[in-house]
Amino acid sequence: MNNILYSLAISSLILPFSSCATQEEYYTKHLKFPEGITFDQKIDMASRLVPTPQQFEWQKMELTAFLHFGINTFTGREWGDGKEDPALFNPTELDAEQWVRTLKDAGFKMVIITAKHHDGFCLWPTKTTKHSVESSPWKDGKGDVVKELRQACDKYGMKFGVYLSPWDRNAECYGDSPAYNKFFIEQLTELLTNYGEVHEVWFDGANGEGPNGKKQVYDWDAFYSTIRTLQPKAVTAIMGDDVRWVGNEKGIGRETEWSATVLTPGVYARAAENNKALGVYGKAEDLGGRDILAKAKELFWYPSEVDVSIRPGWFYHKNQDSKVKSLKHLTDIYFQSVGYNSVLLLNIPPDTRGLINEADVSRLKDFRAYLDEAFADNKVIDGNKLWKAAQGQQKEYVIKDNSEINVVMLQEDISKGQRVEEVDVEVFTDGAWKTVAQGTTIGYKRMFRFPAVKAEKMRVTIKASRNIANICNVAAYYANPLSDDAANQEWNNLPRESWKVVSNSPLVIDLGKKVSLSAFTYAPAKAEAKPDMAFKYSFSVSSDGKNWKTLKKDSEFSNIMNNPIPQTVSIEGADGIKFIRLDAVSVNGTPSVVNINEIGVSVKK
Numbered sequence: 001m002n003n004i005l006y007s008l009a010i011s012s013l014i015l016p017f018s019s020c021a022t023q024e025e026y027y028t029k030h031l032k033f034p035e036g037i038t039f040d041q042k043i044d045m046a047s048r049l050v051p052t053p054q055q056f057e058w059q060k061m062e063l064t065a066f067l068h069f070g071i072n073t074f075t076g077r078e079w080g081d082g083k084e085d086p087a088l089f090n091p092t093e094l095d096a097e098q099w100v101r102t103l104k105d106a107g108f109k110m111v112i113i114t115a116k117h118h119d120g121f122c123l124w125p126t127k128t129t130k131h132s133v134e135s136s137p138w139k140d141g142k143g144d145v146v147k148e149l150r151q152a153c154d155k156y157g158m159k160f161g162v163y164l165s166p167w168d169r170n171a172e173c174y175g176d177s178p179a180y181n182k183f184f185i186e187q188l189t190e191l192l193t194n195y196g197e198v199h200e201v202w203f204d205g206a207n208g209e210g211p212n213g214k215k216q217v218y219d220w221d222a223f224y225s226t227i228r229t230l231q232p233k234a235v236t237a238i239m240g241d242d243v244r245w246v247g248n249e250k251g252i253g254r255e256t257e258w259s260a261t262v263l264t265p266g267v268y269a270r271a272a273e274n275n276k277a278l279g280v281y282g283k284a285e286d287l288g289g290r291d292i293l294a295k296a297k298e299l300f301w302y303p304s305e306v307d308v309s310i311r312p313g314w315f316y317h318k319n320q321d322s323k324v325k326s327l328k329h330l331t332d333i334y335f336q337s338v339g340y341n342s343v344l345l346l347n348i349p350p351d352t353r354g355l356i357n358e359a360d361v362s363r364l365k366d367f368r369a370y371l372d373e374a375f376a377d378n379k380v381i382d383g384n385k386l387w388k389a390a391q392g393q394q395k396e397y398v399i400k401d402n403s404e405i406n407v408v409m410l411q412e413d414i415s416k417g418q419r420v421e422e423v424d425v426e427v428f429t430d431g432a433w434k435t436v437a438q439g440t441t442i443g444y445k446r447m448f449r450f451p452a453v454k455a456e457k458m459r460v461t462i463k464a465s466r467n468i469a470n471i472c473n474v475a476a477y478y479a480n481p482l483s484d485d486a487a488n489q490e491w492n493n494l495p496r497e498s499w500k501v502v503s504n505s506p507l508v509i510d511l512g513k514k515v516s517l518s519a520f521t522y523a524p525a526k527a528e529a530k531p532d533m534a535f536k537y538s539f540s541v542s543s544d545g546k547n548w549k550t551l552k553k554d555s556e557f558s559n560i561m562n563n564p565i566p567q568t569v570s571i572e573g574a575d576g577i578k579f580i581r582l583d584a585v586s587v588n589g590t591p592s593v594v595n596i597n598e599i600g601v602s603v604k605k
């Protein structure tokens with residue numbers, strides 16, 4: 001019976017889209033395991049799950065760019081509250097060609113623009129709301145940022161994507177579910193009809209409304225049928241079913257990264273139930289290994305995208321010009337995203353002039369130059385001949401000229417599925433074999449870095465695989481090791497030894513002496529998100545611990561849950577003070593727990 005069901009499942013398969021099709025048959029994007037099949041049959045089916053053609057094209061881009069630009073660029077905020085005056089939007093030298101040229105030169109294949117962020121301000125003249133560029137002084141209200149970017153992309157041959165925030169803090173109808181869904185579909189329709197081909201539609205999952213906020217039930221099915229009808233070739237990301245959020249905004253992927261995953265995309269009605277039954281969630285470590293596969297009822301081709309900003313914030317803030325990520329940091333991100341079977345989505349936010357700032361341009365140039373040099377000379381001979389590797393098989397490769405190497409790149413032909421579960425790489429050096437890398441998954445691309453070694457030969461062993469692995473590339477390089485020139489990370493200049501905690505909730509700190517402050521910082525420990533971290537807060541100061549002056553009232557540490565990096569808040573009127581107080585609640589509305597070491601102050605010199 002089990003075998004009959006299994007054969008039935010097999011007989012409904014399709015042939016692969018790859019030109020080098022074999023006799024094998026494949027499942028595209030999704031498969032359901034028939035009841036009662038054996039574990040080996042499950043593994044065999046899993047090995048033949050493949051991406052859709054657009055998912056495959058997307059993966060091959062490797063480097064994609066985000067442009068966070070909008071009203072926040074002009075207010076200094078990360079999350080606008082939707083009450084901003086559109087008159088604030090007034091870039092003085094906006095030049096979308098400069099954005100695209102810069103990104104193209106740096107090797108990016110697609111740009112995604114925040115057509116609308118959570119504040120609801122639209123970068124195109126929409127018929128749905130007045131809260132758009134049309135009400136701004138920029139080009140006398142006749143400008144259209146989305147169109148300018150589209151045209152620049154056409155000129156330079158760059159793919160184009162849109163970010164449209166489902167959460168909208170400006171739209172009056174937000175929370176009236178049917179009305180807002182209609183409004184959102186109208187916005188989507190405008191963007192997907194009037195701006196040529198769209199390759200990625202990005203819906204983030206943020207919603208900071210909190211317990212008493214507006215409750216909007218999104219009609220994902222209607223959103224998706226709009227996308228499929230208007231832009232059938234676009235991939236849908238994050239709150240989408242083609243591209244999965246890697247689970248953090250730090251730029252770090254998983255060493256074991258399954259594109260064939262048990263995680264049901266959040267936009268499917270059955271997602272909560274399925275994922276709960278398996279105990280998996282977007283940030284979970286194991287999304288496709290054998291243990292979890294044993295329990296799964298279905299499997300999705302749902303590859304990961306690593307989104308991270310080149311700066312601490314997603315939007316441009318002048319005071320972060322000196323905090324553009326170092327070349328080493330960017331390179332580490334590259335190896336931990338592209339090199340971990342993911343696509344990198346690097347955010348480079350245009351500044352208030354409407355230009356990619358010189359600081360970012362120069363870092364991107366260094367980044368490109370570094371990658372060009374590192375990958376200019378592949379030392380492996382004939383590594384790009386397809387190797388059909390059975391579990392346990394090894395293959396030796398000649399390294400030209402007994403060269404020094406410190407990077408190995410492995411690739412599977414994912415048009416035939418993701419199969420490798422364990423791999424070892426050894427090099428023949430000084431007359432003996434030496435292991436330089438031991439890994440798990442490969443997928444589209446896996447890179448390993450290790451201390452430089454001179455090698456005559458290299459040996460790859462596929463220690464565990466689901467079915468025959470299709471290794472289509474084995475390469476090795478020498479990449480110059482970098483040391484960190486990281487910009488000054490200091491966000492506290494008053495030694496904590498003299499501080500005293502007066503109370504924990506609210507957090508009141510005696511700074512030990514009278515000082516004048518220009519800013520304070522909240523830096524969650526280890527830059528990790530916790531349920532009881534501070535989100536909404538008020539900040540007060542006092543000279544005697546009795547009479548308080550509130551300098552920030554009902555403020556928020558925007559996006560802290562997704563991006564728990566230090567949040568520095570500038571303050572005025574904090575002269576001659578000795579005490580500070582943080583009244584804060586978590587995203588759930590409960591009192592937050594903030595440790596003294598997570599607070600910093602900037603004392604005026």
Ligand code: FUL
Binds near residue numbers: 204206307314559
């Ligand atoms: C998140 C947003 O809340 C951030 O502001 C940013 O846009 C990031 C890419 O997605 O969900």
